[in-house]
Amino acid sequence: MMKRKLIIAIFLGLFLMFANRTSTVLAAEEILPVAELEVDVPNFSEDAVPEVESVVDAAAVPEVESEVDADAVAETESVVDAEAVPEAESEVDAAAVPEVECEVDVDAVPEVESEVDAEAVPEVESVVDVDAVPEIESVVDTEAVPEVESVVDAEAVPENESEEQKEVNQEKEPSEKINSRVSEPVEESSELLSETDVVSKLDNAGIEAREAAKKGNGPKNPLAITSMTVTGEYSFLEEHTTVNLSIETQSSLPISSYTYCILEKQGTYQVIYHGETPQTTYEFQSSGDYQLYAKVTDTLGREAHYIHTVRVYDLTPSVSIRVDNVPVADTKIHTVGLYRFDLVVNRAPQGHQTQMYLVYPKGNYQVMPVNNWLLLKFYYPGQYIMRADVKTGTGGNFKRLFPFVVSPAPNIEIKNIIRSVSPNEALNAYDNMTVKADYNSPFEIKHYTYCLLDSNNNYTVFHYGQNAVGNVRVAYPGDYKILVKVEDIYGRSAQRLSSLKVKPINPRLALLIDNKSDKTIFNQTRYKFEITANNLPVDFKTNMVLIAPDQSYRILPTSRVVHLTLDELGTYTIKAYVRPYLGGEFTHAEKFEVTLVPLSISDLRLTPQPLRIRQESNIQVDAIGANTIKTVFSYWLKTPGAGGYKEIIQIERANINWTFQSAGEHKLIVVVARDDGDQVRYVQTFNVLLDLPWAEITQIKPYNCEDYGAMAYGIIMNDGTHVFIDGGINRAKWDSQYSVYSGDGTIDPVYSYIKNKMAGRVDVWLVTHFHDDHFGNAANIINNCSDIKVKQFVGVTPTYSDNLPGIDFGPYMQNTLNRIKNEGRWREVRHGEVLHYGELSVEVMQDLHQVSNRWDFNDTTTVFRINLGRTNKKFIVLGDLYVRSGDVFLYNHSADALKSDIVSVSHHGIKGVNPIIYDRIRAPIAFVPSFEHTYTNSFWLYQVKPAISRWANLIIHGMSGTYTLRVE
Incomplete structure (x- = not known):
């Protein structure tokens, strides 16, 4: 029992010594920020000091001794003996810890004994008895004592300090820190314990020491936080600023995690960081004293703890x-x-x-x-x-x-006008001069105004704006003045004058021909004429006048460069007027000679390319020197198979039109002879190709057709062959004179086509039958138009002549047919014949000998099919093929034999041949020699139109107007 009381007494002595020093340090350090707040220390009353010290209450003091376990007590016993206790009491005097003495006095010892009741005594005796003392001594040996001294160092337990040294240190520490804000007070400890927790800590000290030794966290393998660093933007901490937190650790193993917390007074805490790095940042939201808690854990799960107290001040803006x-x-x-x-x-x-x-x-x-x-x-x-x-x-x-x-704001003053040309020098006309105002003004200049004044005080503003530098050019020589005015943003202004003298310049104008100064050139040759000004620093425009040898003149386009080709020989003059854009004018005149250019041929062109037979071509000779005096062009041509050249034409012209009649290689020699005896020749070899195959089929709309249609087709081939088919209509009630003029005096369209498109020449005229709506206008042209030349008529003469008088123009038609026969221009044909005209061929597919005299006169129609040369296209003309003759036609020809590319629909699209004939012909193009009645005729609507529409994608109606179809 005595031993237990002795141990308790020793511990209480140590406790009082540490509590006294801790409270003294805290009280001194709490006053440091006063100087920063610009408040003198003496102004604080004695009542203010306890307020600072009130932060350190009775509950906080024991936390300093949280790391003192049972083993540490035993070690302390080995170090702190009976003589050390009075020494600690000498440090804690009555003046230093009056509050502690009042709490821990003679009466406080029974309170401790009262807390350790009868039930707790056996627990202590079970740990600290007579048998346990040697066990503690065996655990806490002499080698463990230095470990305790390393934790509780001289600064923490200043046992050997004298009283005088303590007083000096206590006075010195606040005086050194009073002038700077630092994060004070800083208290580093493990865990702060209350007095009642001490006994239980001592009872468990031996057990915790053994567990720490088993984990390896003993003296040989320590895990500890050695220090914590808290830094801010300045040497002191402020709210609402970023604070950097870091700790230093001592460990033989890697650290797995770091934890930072803020301990709160009510016993709670706030985790501000948990991670794998020892550094973090934090921002305090209010001022005050904070306890920062740090914990580290190593890879074995061992932990070390650290507490650091800081003060955070109000943020100073x-x-x-x-x-x-x-x-x-x-x-x-x-x-x-x-x-x-x-x-x-x-x-x-x-x-x-x-x-x-x-x-x-x-x-x-x-x-x-x-x-x-x-x-x-x-x-x-x-x-x-x-x-x-x-x-x-x-x-x-x-x-x-x-x-x-x-x-006071000083006035604006223009000290000087800075010019690129000195005031003592004269400025050359048109030269650029910079002007700048040198001024004094405390304010920004709103704008600068620079003017040029002539001798009559007429002024021109040459610069206005916020740029201080202006540029001026003067066109006319003389005496001038420069007015400079500046105005600031508050409307204050100043101005100054400066004199300027401008002298004239010589622009040195010259005429260059093809960039040369040589003034002798040839006629019929293109040259570049240019006026240059070598001493004129501004842009200008030029007007030139060309004066010919006969003193006639021509105003050239406004430009300093023109291109001319002159034909007349003699002396020319160019007079130039140079006008700078700033004003003023300079004139310059130069003469040059134009002589006769040597005769030459630069090119011989034959167009269009490629050249083809039976196609008109143009031959153009580019002869230089052929237009001034009389020149003759002789054209000599050598055709394929010919033994030599043949002169085809001699003419005073450099181009001719020519049509080549044979294909193959040709040679052409052009001889150009001039009256002055100069002569040149040009030889060119070229090929002439066959012409491209093509044919033009024109369906001609008649002048009028009230109740019947009219059929007329003209065909022009690529080889120049002209074919005409039928050609109606002109009836007695319209024209009793049987002329080519219609009732209103207009020329019949059939005549107009032959005259204009065929040049009045028809190689063969095909006649399907002798109705006037098919041959009426043909008869008029034959009898009345000598300017129309028809080489041959082809058809079949009707054998049942009694029918002819019953038709309009019966006698007239018969007389016309007799005339054609008497002139030897009629050719009677039969079924199956094929006639050839150039590249074109005509096939007779049916004639009237195959029909009965008792049938309708339309049955006398001769059916022609025209093969359009190398186009390989076939045009079948059905005329007025009628019901019975149509049946015979279908009987005599198979579908393959009737297949054609173009068809002329029978009998104007109304009653006639069986529509099945169009399904056999299968033509993609159909001509309909229609009239007004065609479009309302039921036979057309329900039989003919559907039949041709099944095959034809192009249907050409006669009533729509004259239409030309080109076939290639």
């Missing part, structure tokens, strides 16, 4: 005033001017409020609008002060004063 974006202290402020004042607040929490006050030189002040900027204009000079108040959301209120001086 950074306040400044800028005038036109320049610090107010560096700004020169004048009256009249308008200045922008900006209140710049940095390092202030969100939600802060600002207010500015302007203090005038006489001491009165004005509250500025609630804003962080304003525009001010001062009318009176003097000393002004701008006061800026910043009120933070945390309750802080900061005031800053910014004095500044407003000076």
